[in-house]
Amino acid sequence: MKISYNWIKEYLDLNVKPADLAEKIERTSVEVDDVIKPSDGLKKIVVGHVLSVEAHPDSDHLHICQVDVGEDDPLQIVCGAPNIAKDQKVIVALPGSRIADNVKIKKSKMRGVPSAGMICALQEIGFPEDVVPKKYADGIYVMPADATPGDAVYDYLGMNDSLIDLDVTPNRGDMLSLYGTLHDLSAIYDLPVKFDQPAVQETGAAIADQLTVHADAELAPQYRMRLVKQVKLAPSPMWLQIRLWNAGYRPINNVVDITNYIMLKYGQPLHAFDYDKFSGQDVYVRTAKAGEKLTTLDEGEHDLDDHDIVIADDQKPIALAGVMGGLDTAIADGTVTVAIEAAVFEHDHIRKAAQRHNLHTDASQRFERGVNQAGVQEALDAAAEMMTNLASGEVQAGTVVATDNEPEPAVIDITMSHINAVLGTELSQDQVTHILTTLGCDVAAEGEKLTVTVPVRRNDIHIPADLLEEIARIYGYDDLPATLPTGRMTMGELTPAQKLMRATRHSLEGLGLNQAISYALTTEDKAKMFLMQPSETTKLAWPMSSDHAVLRMNVITGLLDDIAYNSARKVKDVALYEQGRVFYREDGVDRPSEQEYIAGAITGTLLPTAWDLPAQPVDFYQVKGIVEAYLKDMAVNGDVTYVANHDLPEMHPGRTADILVHGHRIGFMGQVHPTIAKQFKIGATYVFELNLQAIIDMPKQENQYDVISRYPAITRDVAMLVDDEITNEQIVALIEKRGGAFLQSVKLFDVYDGVKVPKGKKSLAYTLTYQDKHATLVDDAVTQAFEKVEKRLQDDLGAEIR
């Protein structure tokens, strides 16, 4: 809502600049989006008097005009507007002027004819297209005949006013009007406001004999009409047009303009019907019947149903109540009798109707938020009065009323101690009473208890907390002290799960992976990939796009999307991890369960290639090293094993392992299947995905001290040739089982399956370390143990010791 600074000043004796007023409003009532002075940025734009118009010799639409701009000699200006005519007062942008969008106007030639400036349309000096009167929409604007050539145009057009654009929150419907804003400003500045008192001259016959209105109080708690005859449609006077276009409304004619003006002033939407188009003398407020149709003012056609409130005559709907009037009964050329409607419609119906018919109008916005239910008749009277003054209308005697349920004002009890206890202030009873009184409340005190009667127009105030807000904001939030909560002490501590999640992130970052946060909503295809367990998908009912329509059931695909994004931007080395939730759903249950997962994905090289570090493309074992180190950091209690899995559809069948802790599968790792990688448009990528919740829930080892032996260790190396099918795990398990009491560790130090070994075989070499913690080991004992192991390797695994 754009509110005029000048209009405010007509009612309130304010001595502040527009920018300061806007700041005050923002600090005390509602947000201000902008303060605009329409003439800002414009230069040398004056009134011109067209002395003559001649056709351009080389053009069929240009005219050569001599224009008096208040100087000794007229200017010659070439103008292409179809509506240019001799004797018009027009808007002239002089040579050297600036018009809208910072465009500079210079002397020029148009088809060989010199032109000193430009005759302007309103749009060219910054008026939005939708406020320009229709008559001038496609041509230049014609100024009032009494405008003086050479004067700047701004004051004639209301462009030196400042317009404060309020962003009114849903609770403050009262601020969608001049009067509502004035009430608030009166409290903010502690200044009196003098409101107008409408005086209707009822010169016509009794309305009751000409019109009857019927309404259901549930649909329209208030419904009333006045009737004005013999109106003379005409353009509104300049001052009224200025009020309207500065507020963002297009001036149409005096009758329609009056209804818009009253809405801006009082916040009460009105509708003007052409009474002579009514079928019969009765007007009904009712729900629509199935099959009924209505063409609204904007020429939109609407199918109605029983959720819609309509205004109807004897035959059919004539308006969508509170939203928009019908085209058939609209004010149009030839209208002489006007029925003015002022009403309060039930807000919920209006909100839904506006949504259903996609008609969010200024009227519907105000009815949704609630209008001043104590001011309906006043607004109606003010409109009738203006129709006499501006359209020579003959107001018929009386108002027809269908319903008149003005609500009782809210009465709220509040105590001074409560006010100060909640706000943390030490306000006196006088201060509080004064604030509430300036807001228009009646305050009765009984000891420290205040009984506050709230004006009906403030339909947002019902409970003591609402009054606290009023007191706090008018008192000023800057004056509120700043303290910290006191009272009983509490401990602030992360839970074990939260600590583990933080440790997880730190561990993986330490291992070289960057934290990613990807979208949890993805495509149905991606949601279903890399599944750790069977699950139904969870879909959005109304997604914005198929890219983000289904909740993920894996974290990896998000990371693959990230890698694709990097790859498309020529970033080839990417190492990412993500900690987040996956959403598993059981059939027949609407709500999925949310599980914490952790996943990683690496493509290219983990370490950046450098002058002293040759490129080492990421491989299975590098990622396995990361997973091993991470699980070691988490100290899961139990053997971690890696078991080849050839059956995960999105993974490389020969390069994928399930990750088991104590035999329990907690995740998998390996290379993404090349076909899937291709689908994502990425290169070879290695990934892991772990059920973080499972890791959180597992028992953990505590750190403990183990004595470091003083006695020397002895090592023996063994190299062997085995069949390809024999795994490292089998060999290590056998060595550990048969290694004897002093075997401390087995370490693989070489794997070879190149040309020097027979086909179907591979060569493995291990270092075995022996140590006695309590004595020096005898070489013989080691040799004995070692030979035993060698024999076992030969016997059990068919190894050929080399």
Place this chain on the structure above:
Amino acid sequence: MSLKDKLTELHDRGLAEIKKSADLKDVNQVRVSLLGKKGPITEVLRGMRDLDAEERPKVGAFANEIRDDLTAALAKRREELENAVLNAKLANEAIDVTLPGTPVAKGEPHVIQQIIDQIEDLFLGMGYQVLSGPEVEEDKYNFEMMNLPKNHPARDMQDTFYITKEILMRTQTSPMQARTLETHDFTKGPLKMISPGVVYRRDTDDPTHSHQFHQVEGLVIDKHITMADLKGTLQVLAHELFGDKFDVRLRPSYFPFTEPSVEADITCFNCGGKGCKVCKNTGWIEVLGAGMVHPNVLKMAGVDPDVYGGFAFGVGPDRFAMLKYGVDDIRNFYLNDVRFLKQFTKKG
């Protein structure tokens, strides 16, 4: 020539030879030739037996002196030469210290995570718990118990991803207010919590909108919590995140679940409060919404609003990060361009 003179001559000649020696091999030869068993000093000493008993010890002492002196000179020369060899070797080993260091594997936390951790740590220090709630919520908690009944006009303010009529992607972290209020045992102490997490809105992604972003909810409920406590708490938060120079101001606003409701602005980073394009010439930037918990919210969660009350606030880490670092496109946070992720490496 007396023995003494001979010795003196030997001494001088010896010192000269030592000085002349060019490498360790030379030094060794000089040592053997001077002090060896067949060397001149031994020979001279052998001639001592011809001396009288009276002279013998004097000459003997002198000879020892000379031998010690030559030995010391040899040692010194050896050390000099050894140092020279070492220095030459080290000089040979010189490297270009300006070549870059070998890369190490190092990952970075996401900038949003860094801000969330910072907020968590601040409030943990003030005795708050950190709680996390479901991202797929019930309409009941996301809206109804937050004082937004089914037909509330403010529901239009947030477009919601519904899954079914009653199940939705949470549009805010506020449902955690209702969830914790329902379960908190006030006999055990006040409720002080923050709840960070992901929220979702039915928006088209563009530089300033994202269908997924983050929020941190804060809630304090006890018997004597004031709006001044809210103001003080938000000040601490702003100082922690942005620095002590930043002021906080409150403005009236509207949220269905708080009354009074406020919006908090902080001093503009870009201009320090003078007014610029970023802050639309106000000198202030809106950073969060807050207020005193609405009595209806307490009542619906089974907490007596006549006894208990307090404040709630909701902050947006995405917005903070955008403001703090001048990030001009919110989508950067969710596309994970490594060149973006690697920009926020400062620790502590």
